[in-house]
Amino acid sequence: MTTAQPEIRIPSPRAIAWQRRRVGTGRFLVAFSQYRTGLFGVGILVFFVAVALLAPVIFPHYLLDPNANLQNPAYASPTFDSYYWWLGTDDLGRSVMAELAWGTRPSLIVGLVASLIAMFLGTLVGIASGHFRGLFGASMERLTDWFLVLPFIPLVIVLQAVLGQTSIWITVLVLGITSWPGTARLVRAQTLSVEGRPYIERAKVLGNSDWKQMNRHVLPNVMPLVIANTTLTVAIVILSMTTLAFLGLLDPSTISWGGMLDDADATGAALQGAWWFLIPPGLCVIGVVLAFTLIGRTLEIVLNPRLGSE
Amino acid sequence: MAQLEPAGVSDAALDPTQGRVQRVSRVSGLGFFTLRRLLTGVGTMIFVLFVNFFIFQLLPGDPLARYKGARNISTADLEKLREQLDAPVWSQFFTYLKDPLQLNSYSTISGKPVWDVVASATPWTLILVGTATIAATIIGIWIGIKAGWDRGSRFDKWSTGFTLIFYATPEFWLGLLLILFFSTGFWIFPSIFPSGSNIGSGVDPWTFEGAISIAQHTVLPASALAAVYLADYSLIMRASMVDELGQDYLTTARAKGVMDRMIRRRHAVPNASLPTITLIFLNIGFIIGGAITVETVFSYPGLGLLTFQAIEEQDLPLLQALFLLFSVSVIVFNIIADIAIAMIDPRIRV
Numbered sequence: 001m002t003t004a005q006p007e008i009r010i011p012s013p014r015a016i017a018w019q020r021r022r023v024g025t026g027r028f029l030v031a032f033s034q035y036r037t038g039l040f041g042v043g044i045l046v047f048f049v050a051v052a053l054l055a056p057v058i059f060p061h062y063l064l065d066p067n068a069n070l071q072n073p074a075y076a077s078p079t080f081d082s083y084y085w086w087l088g089t090d091d092l093g094r095s096v097m098a099e100l101a102w103g104t105r106p107s108l109i110v111g112l113v114a115s116l117i118a119m120f121l122g123t124l125v126g127i128a129s130g131h132f133r134g135l136f137g138a139s140m141e142r143l144t145d146w147f148l149v150l151p152f153i154p155l156v157i158v159l160q161a162v163l164g165q166t167s168i169w170i171t172v173l174v175l176g177i178t179s180w181p182g183t184a185r186l187v188r189a190q191t192l193s194v195e196g197r198p199y200i201e202r203a204k205v206l207g208n209s210d211w212k213q214m215n216r217h218v219l220p221n222v223m224p225l226v227i228a229n230t231t232l233t234v235a236i237v238i239l240s241m242t243t244l245a246f247l248g249l250l251d252p253s254t255i256s257w258g259g260m261l262d263d264a265d266a267t268g269a270a271l272q273g274a275w276w277f278l279i280p281p282g283l284c285v286i287g288v289v290l291a292f293t294l295i296g297r298t299l300e301i302v303l304n305p306r307l308g309s310e
Numbered sequence: 311m312a313q314l315e316p317a318g319v320s321d322a323a324l325d326p327t328q329g330r331v332q333r334v335s336r337v338s339g340l341g342f343f344t345l346r347r348l349l350t351g352v353g354t355m356i357f358v359l360f361v362n363f364f365i366f367q368l369l370p371g372d373p374l375a376r377y378k379g380a381r382n383i384s385t386a387d388l389e390k391l392r393e394q395l396d397a398p399v400w401s402q403f404f405t406y407l408k409d410p411l412q413l414n415s416y417s418t419i420s421g422k423p424v425w426d427v428v429a430s431a432t433p434w435t436l437i438l439v440g441t442a443t444i445a446a447t448i449i450g451i452w453i454g455i456k457a458g459w460d461r462g463s464r465f466d467k468w469s470t471g472f473t474l475i476f477y478a479t480p481e482f483w484l485g486l487l488l489i490l491f492f493s494t495g496f497w498i499f500p501s502i503f504p505s506g507s508n509i510g511s512g513v514d515p516w517t518f519e520g521a522i523s524i525a526q527h528t529v530l531p532a533s534a535l536a537a538v539y540l541a542d543y544s545l546i547m548r549a550s551m552v553d554e555l556g557q558d559y560l561t562t563a564r565a566k567g568v569m570d571r572m573i574r575r576r577h578a579v580p581n582a583s584l585p586t587i588t589l590i591f592l593n594i595g596f597i598i599g600g601a602i603t604v605e606t607v608f609s610y611p612g613l614g615l616l617t618f619q620a621i622e623e624q625d626l627p628l629l630q631a632l633f634l635l636f637s638v639s640v641i642v643f644n645i646i647a648d649i650a651i652a653m654i655d656p657r658i659r660v
Contacts, residue, residue, distance in 0.1 A: 145350075146357040149644055151596055151636040154617070155361075158633050161621050162368050235478065242480050243603055247621060261483060265607060270490045278490060282483035289478035 031302045038298025044291035048284075052104040059084070059098035064255055069093040074267075075274045088276040090260070091267040096277055100284055103257045106250075107288055110172050111238040117176025118183060118237075119230040125180065126187025127214050127222065130195065141188065147181040156240055160249045168251045171244060175237045183229050190222045224303035231296035235289045242285050257281040343652050351645045358637040363406045366630055367399065411634070415627040419619060424631045427616065435612030438605070439597050441528055442535035447590055450540035454547020454586065459574050461552055469544065476541035482603035485534040489607070492530060531608040535601060539593060546589055550582040557581075584655055591647030598639055 011019070032038055062068040063084060072093030079085045087096035129140030159174045194200065195218065203213050244250055245258025246265070260281040264270070269277045397405075417427045453473065457466040554560065555578075563573045598613065605614030613632060620628040 142353070146354055149354055149637070149640050150358065150361065151598075151633075151640045153596070153600060153602065154633050154636040157602070157617070157621065158365055158629060159368075161624075161629065162365055239478070239480060243482070246480070246482055246603055247606070247618060249621065258480070261480075261486065265482075265486060270486055270493075273490070275490060278483075278486055282480060282487070285480055285483065286475060286478045290474060293474060293478055 028302060032298060035298045035301065037294045038302075041291045041294030041298065044287050045295065048104050048288050048291065049108065051101050052108050055098075055101040055105065059095065059101050063095045063098035064102060066092040066094065069095075075269065075272055075277065078276050087280055088274070090277050091263055091269070096260075096280065099255050099260055100257070100280055102255045103260060103281065103284065104288075106168055106254050106256045107238050107241065107285070110168065110175065110241045111234045111288070111292070114172045114175035114179060114237045114241075115230050115234040117172070118179035118233055119226060121177065122180035122183025122229075123187050123219070123222070123226055126184040127191050127218055129184070130188040130191025131210065131214050131218065144181050144184045144188070147178075148185065150178075152178060153240065153243060156244065157247065157249065160244055165249055165251050168254050171241060171250060175240055179233055179237055183226065183233065186229055187222050187226060190225050191218050194218050194221045224299075228296055228299035228303050231292055231299055235292035235296065238285065238289050238292070257285050339656075340649075340652055344649055347645055347648050351641055354641050354644075355638070358634070358641065359407065359410050360403070362410075362630060362634050362637065363403055365633075366626060411631075415631070417620075417628040418625045419623045419628065424627050427628060428613065428631055428635060431611060431613050431616045434610065435598060435601055435605070435614065437524070438528060438532055438535070438610060438612055439594065439601055441532040442539065443590065443594055443597060445532065445536040446540035446543060449536070450543030451547050451583070451586060453540070453544040455551060455574070455579055455582075457544065458548040458551025458555070458582070459578065461555065466548075470548065473541040473544045476537050477545065479538055480603070481534050481538045481600055482607045484537055485531060485604050485607040488530045488534055527608075527610070531601075531604050531610050534604050534607075535597060538600070539597060542593065543586055543590065547582065547586045550585050551578060554578045554582045584651060587654070588647050588651055591643050591650065592640075594639075594643045596640065598636055 069089070069092060072089050074089060074091050074093050076085070076089040076093070078088040084095045084097055087100070090096055090099065125140055125144060129137045129144065131137070132140070156174055156178050159178065160171060163170050163174065200213060200217055203217050208216075241250070241256070242258035242261075245254075245256045246262045248259075248262055250256055250259055252259075258281075260277065264274070264277045264281075411425065415424045416422065417424050420427055453469050457463075457469045460466055560573060560577060563577050564570075568576075601612060602614035602617045604610070605612045606618040609615065613635070616628065617632050619625070620632060
């Protein structure tokens with residue numbers, strides 16, 4: 001006799017994990033959308049990412065070439081003939097609108113890549129210094145403390161000046177390897193609190209390797225904090241990059257907002273009242289930096305329940 | 311952290327009449343703390359020297375060719391220098407440690423001793439950074455207190471919005487705008503403040519007229535720096551005020567019938583101000599670095615403009631000296647901050 005067994009399907013661990021992730025993501029999105037400032041930040045960021053992607057389409061590259069714009073007057077006031085000239089021309093007769101749009105690219109690329117480098121280094125050092133007791137952990141902590149007191153902007157300036165301005169990737173490297181100590185300290189504190197929890201003890205007793213303990217148990221728990229912190233790092237990196245560009249330390253072939261302001265300052269745009277070459281690049285910097293700051297602050301609140309509702 | 315301490319500690323710490331009993335232990339604890347802090351400071355200092363030495367080792371090219379430049383050096387001397395450079399890096403580092411300040415190095419821009427050049431620029435940066443710090447502290451803390459205490463009020467929303475925008479603003483761009491609006495006489499704005507240098511030409515700084523001129527030349531650059539840093543302070547101050555809002559001792563004070571204004575001033579603000587005070591001290595070291603771009607924009611002849619010129623002209627001895635000075639000032643203010651906080655807050659001295 002065969003009775004139909006009620007079919008109990010036991011989902012695979014992988015399926016359970018994915019199910020949990022889906023629910024988690026959904027909950028996160030709902031929580032994030034409660035914060036208008038965070039959404040505002042996302043909105044600004046989407047706009048700038050779109051501009052960065054579409055820049056070659058809306059502003060042909062010849063608009064940036066000084067030799068192709070020799071017939072244009074320098075610092076021509078804005079006109080409404082074509083959207084190319086809505087913000088007039090710069091000191092070389094180029095379209096300020098086109099430069100603004102193309103300047104979005106280095107800001108976002110340097111900001112994101114350098115922050116990812118900093119995130120990787122900071123997480124590595126932070127977890128290692130929190131996990132390992134004894135000399136290694138202590139020296140990692142000391143190293144973090146030492147790097148924290150190095151004056152950030154002068155350090156970046158000196159490194160960039162020493163390594164040269166041949167490529168934008170040097171800037172990425174310089175900002176990446178100088179921005180990690182803050183993340184490391186944060187991750188270390190969080191690692192220490194995670195390591196006190198019973199499941200780490202269980203993992204240890206079961207004979208998991210140090211690597212597995214850190215990778216499978218500590219890392220997932222510090223990750224939310226790391227992501228929020230990295231978003232805030234992007235904002236600082238973009239500001240620092242603008243400073244570098246303004247000091248003429250960026251690869252000169254790259255069009256960037258800071259570089260535009262450097263040109264404006266060097267050619268006396270303020271004295272000539274050429275506000276269209278002075279004000280917009282700064283507003284763009286503020287826009288992008290504000291976007292990352294707002295998103296980062298919201299992530300901090302959403303991902304770290306202890307901060308509670310603000 | 312606050313939950314761990316026994317009830318009433320915060321109130322007792324604020325009560326001046328109860329300080330007498332604790333005073334004995336406070337001094338010795340502080341002494342130990344200070345000593346330990348100074349020792350770690352020495353360690354940090356050595357690390358900074360290490361960085362300052364090795365960063366400049368990264369320079370590509372032949373250092374001797376760079377050093378020789380337009381100088382008149384005999385072949386024998388060059389040989390001697392070459393020998394020094396051929397020594398292993400670590401032994402060069404020890405040679406450097408014997409004279410970390412490089413007292414006999416000369417700035418390649420002006421040909422004067424590096425530390426003379428630095429010393430003549432330092433007072434101007436101190437004036438600028440001092441003014442900016444005082445302004446940023448007063449305004450930032452005031453905004454933070456008011457916004458945090460009336461969380462969610464219209465003042466809170468507007469001030470938080472504005473401070474976030476200022477936080478995202480490059481200092482030098484704000485400087486350029488200030489020049490555009492208040493210096494060149496743009497559109498309807500009159501030209502009120504001078505935009506270049508630190509003092510009117512030919513004015514003696516030690517006269518009354520000179521002081522006025524210095525003040526006029528400081529207003530715009532100091533405002534640009536202050537606006538950016540006050541954003542930092544008011545955000546932190548607001549956050550710590552919000553943290554204090556739900557604390558039991560405030561409820562107790564209210565229950566005793568203390569006026570709201572007094573609760574804020576006497577209870578909440580002292581407890582909430584520690585993180586901001588720490589940040590202010592820590593930032594002093596960093597503002598000096600932040601002054602680089604602002605001084606450049608205003609042609610204000612302090613350490614920042616000097617840094618800019620050193621970069622432009624590849625004056626490496628000067629750049630090395632400036633970087634050392636910036637790092638040391640951060641370390642020194644770090645130590646001062648830690649000790650000041652330990653004096654105010656006994657919980658730190660563990």
